[in-house]
Amino acid sequence: MKNKYLFVILILILLILPTINDDADSRFELWSKSLLCPVCQGETIFDSPSEYADDMSLILRDQIENNLSDKEIYSYWVSRFGERIITNPQNRNTEIIVIPLLFSLIFIIFFVKKIRK
Amino acid sequence: MISNFGIILSWICLVNLFILLFSNNKFRIEILIRLNLLINFILFCLLEVGLFINDFSVSYIANYSAESTPPIYKFASLWGALDGSILLWNLVLAVYFLIYIKYYKKHQENIDVKIFSTIIIFFTSYTIFSSSPFAGCVELSSIGCEVSSLLPFQELVSAFQGRGPNPLLQNHPLMAIHPPILYLGYVGLVLPFVISTSYFFRKDTSNEWVKIASKSTFYPWLFLTAGITLGAAWSYEVLGWGGYWAWDPVENVSFIPWLLATAFLHSSKAQVNESTLLNWNYFLGGLMFLSTIFGTFITRSGVLISVHAFSNGNIGIFLLSGLAIFTLFFVYSGSINIKYFATSKKVNNIFGKSGFFIANNILLFISALVVFIGTVYPIFYDTLYQRQLTIGRSFFDIIVGPILLILIYLMIFSTKLTIKNIHLQEWFRNNISTINISLIFTVIFSYIYSLEYLGILTLFGAITLVLEILINLITSLKLKKIKGAYWSGQLAHLGIGIFAIGLILNVTQSYSNEFITNEEASINFGGNTYIVNRAYEVSKPEKNIINLPITKGKKNKNTSLNIFKNSSQQAISSPAILRNLESDTYVTIKFIDNNYYKLIFRKNYGILIMWLGLAMTTTSVIPKVRKNEK
Numbered sequence: 001m002k003n004k005y006l007f008v009i010l011i012l013i014l015l016i017l018p019t020i021n022d023d024a025d026s027r028f029e030l031w032s033k034s035l036l037c038p039v040c041q042g043e044t045i046f047d048s049p050s051e052y053a054d055d056m057s058l059i060l061r062d063q064i065e066n067n068l069s070d071k072e073i074y075s076y077w078v079s080r081f082g083e084r085i086i087t088n089p090q091n092r093n094t095e096i097i098v099i100p101l102l103f104s105l106i107f108i109i110f111f112v113k114k115i116r117k
Numbered sequence: 118m119i120s121n122f123g124i125i126l127s128w129i130c131l132v133n134l135f136i137l138l139f140s141n142n143k144f145r146i147e148i149l150i151r152l153n154l155l156i157n158f159i160l161f162c163l164l165e166v167g168l169f170i171n172d173f174s175v176s177y178i179a180n181y182s183a184e185s186t187p188p189i190y191k192f193a194s195l196w197g198a199l200d201g202s203i204l205l206w207n208l209v210l211a212v213y214f215l216i217y218i219k220y221y222k223k224h225q226e227n228i229d230v231k232i233f234s235t236i237i238i239f240f241t242s243y244t245i246f247s248s249s250p251f252a253g254c255v256e257l258s259s260i261g262c263e264v265s266s267l268l269p270f271q272e273l274v275s276a277f278q279g280r281g282p283n284p285l286l287q288n289h290p291l292m293a294i295h296p297p298i299l300y301l302g303y304v305g306l307v308l309p310f311v312i313s314t315s316y317f318f319r320k321d322t323s324n325e326w327v328k329i330a331s332k333s334t335f336y337p338w339l340f341l342t343a344g345i346t347l348g349a350a351w352s353y354e355v356l357g358w359g360g361y362w363a364w365d366p367v368e369n370v371s372f373i374p375w376l377l378a379t380a381f382l383h384s385s386k387a388q389v390n391e392s393t394l395l396n397w398n399y400f401l402g403g404l405m406f407l408s409t410i411f412g413t414f415i416t417r418s419g420v421l422i423s424v425h426a427f428s429n430g431n432i433g434i435f436l437l438s439g440l441a442i443f444t445l446f447f448v449y450s451g452s453i454n455i456k457y458f459a460t461s462k463k464v465n466n467i468f469g470k471s472g473f474f475i476a477n478n479i480l481l482f483i484s485a486l487v488v489f490i491g492t493v494y495p496i497f498y499d500t501l502y503q504r505q506l507t508i509g510r511s512f513f514d515i516i517v518g519p520i521l522l523i524l525i526y527l528m529i530f531s532t533k534l535t536i537k538n539i540h541l542q543e544w545f546r547n548n549i550s551t552i553n554i555s556l557i558f559t560v561i562f563s564y565i566y567s568l569e570y571l572g573i574l575t576l577f578g579a580i581t582l583v584l585e586i587l588i589n590l591i592t593s594l595k596l597k598k599i600k601g602a603y604w605s606g607q608l609a610h611l612g613i614g615i616f617a618i619g620l621i622l623n624v625t626q627s628y629s630n631e632f633i634t635n636e637e638a639s640i641n642f643g644g645n646t647y648i649v650n651r652a653y654e655v656s657k658p659e660k661n662i663i664n665l666p667i668t669k670g671k672k673n674k675n676t677s678l679n680i681f682k683n684s685s686q687q688a689i690s691s692p693a694i695l696r697n698l699e700s701d702t703y704v705t706i707k708f709i710d711n712n713y714y715k716l717i718f719r720k721n722y723g724i725l726i727m728w729l730g731l732a733m734t735t736t737s738v739i740p741k742v743r744k745n746e747k
Binding site: 010086 | 357358360363365366393394397461463464465467472475478479482483486487490491494498504505506507508509510511512515516549550552553556557559560563564567568569570573577690705707708715717
């Protein structure tokens with residue numbers, strides 16, 4: 001019985017804890033994690049140690065400091081490098097999420113049929 | 118000399134395989150399989166000899182090795198590019214062929230030998246007709262070889278100097294270990310393919326095949342786990358890429374077979390226990406092997422860009438046709454057993470073992486599917502819209518992350534699962550004290566690390582999992598019962614639990630900063646003071662190394678920049694890692710400009726915990742071996 005009370009109290013603490021802190025990625029971090037370094041074979045400019053990525057992050061930092069909107073930043077980079085510069089295309093090309101989900105659904109149905117009702 | 122000998126021996130190997138293909142005598146088959154292994158081993162040694170004596174009349178050696186290459190990297194150059202790595206691939210196949218005949222062949226007919234021979238013939242043909250590591254050089258380029266010949270006894274020219282291996286591949290001795298281990302896993306998945314198709318082709322519809330296939334999958338799975346871990350460690354500890362996993366296409370195609378093999382190791386148990394999931398198991402059993410061929414195709418044919426693109430060649434069409442042939446055969450063998458599949462029983466207990474295995478399979482298979490689609494979708498997109506698309510880590514993270522989370526919660530129950538339904542309330546009553554201890558830990562850590570809900574949920578699951586298994590392990594150790602498949606699974610789960618704790622710390626806590634500094638300066642990072650000492654240069658035959666010692670208290674580590682001679686590639690940065698259990702301080706040099714250094718300081722949390730967890734997973738072999746002794 002004591003254990004059960006303890007359990008409830010601990011769960012409550014855990015529910016409250018995250019509301020105290022606020023520790024989100026800065027806009028610069030979010031963007032530099034989503035821009036591809038075009039000369040580094042698959043690394044973002046956040047990860048890449050190359051000078052090219054460095055120059056790109058200088059421009060990006062400038063854009064963020066000048067409070068450009070996400071749309072403006074997006075069109076700046078895409079107009080220069082093409083869509084491949086954006087590494088999180090799922091936000092715009094939702095089919096990337098939808099296709100696997102549809103396939104998954106087929107397999108889930110397949111498995112559910114294997115269970116005796 | 119080496120070129121001629123190698124080409125002729127490859128032909129002999131092919132002839133030997135064809136004789137094997139048409140042999141039906143048991144004794145002769147045994148001899149020919151050993152002969153195949155011997156020939157492949159000699160071919161392997163021959164190329165090694167060529168590498169060590171710098172025989173630059175062999176095109177492969179001229180292009181991927183150099184006189185100044187240190188011995189260990191000369192040795193590893195054999196698998197440093199595509200043509201040579203196919204030689205290693207063949208050797209591993211030959212080893213598995215012998216293992217198959219000795220340990221896994223349980224029936225008298227020889228269709229399995231024919232399937233296996235066909236697969237090896239396929240890859241051997243590639244080294245003979247398409248691109249041979251022994252091809253002699255007939256026309257030089259400015260450095261290395263330009264044109265090579267697949268025929269023996271040509272008039273060969275010898276390059277004066279070799280090009281040397283790709284700098285990334287001669288930076289650490291792990292190059293000698295990581296690829297072969299990974300190959301042992303990757304290629305080993307041929308075993309369940311041969312076993313499942315050979316049973317089905319003969320319409321042998323006992324459940325024997327699934328038992329053997331499951332057993333034969335375990336060791337390749339283990340090597341795959343170790344190989345992927347070593348690759349992650351190499352990337353992180355040596356190459357200074359800063360990360361251990363980048364969802365790069367080559368990493369993805371090694372992860373897909375791992376996910377499928379993990380799924381198969383579980384679902385096959387459901388068939389052994391309850392004669393269920395028959396068609397699913399056949400599907401997975403073959404898909405593992407097909408996924409390795411497909412993975413090799415998309416990463417080695419140059420259709421995708423990858424950090425691992427060391428070795429593209431004209432293997433694409435070859436692999437694609439192989440994939441088509443093996444898939445057709447696989448589908449045919451399955452299709453003649455439709456009646457057998459219909460005998461598959463339904464699962465009675467959704468909260469029993471089989472129910473959990475189904476949940477596990479759904480999740481692992483969806484992960485594999487997501488990784489697969491994320492990897493190949495850019496190719497389709499390019500073909501459809503003539504525009505390039507990059508699918509980066511955020512896509513994989515948002516889907517595979519939550520799946521891992523659910524899997525962790527499922528694993529908690531694995532300690533006490535039976536075929537019958539688990540009684541959830543009773544389970545909760547029995548485990549409440551463990552859960553409370555875990556909650557206390559979770560509260561403490563969540564407070565220290567200011568975790569958010571998803572982080573808390575993962576941490577709680579992982580800690581509970583680790584506690585459950587540890588308690589189980591300690592009580593059973595007293596009884597000395599640690600053997601068999603059950604404990605193998607438990608140790609693997611324990612490793613994944615520990616890994617998940619490290620992973621969640623790493624994902625939520627890590628941060629980084631850049632500093633421009635000169636020598637003998639001090640840097641404040643993450644509340645500690647680091648001293649940048651005077652740099653010194655080390656000159657080796659193949660490269661110059663600029664070492665910059667970083668000191669914190671009594672600890673002193675070098676961060677360095679490797680500048681390779683004979684290479685147009687940019688310098689490679691090796692990190693200085695100051696480590697404790699909780700976190701690493703990870704320093705890399707970004708660039709050097711007139712005595713000024715641009716340094717990246719990263720605080721990477723949980724790395725050591727992750728390595729420990731993954732190492733723990735590989736100990737799952739111990740209970741297996743123990744069982745075999747008995």
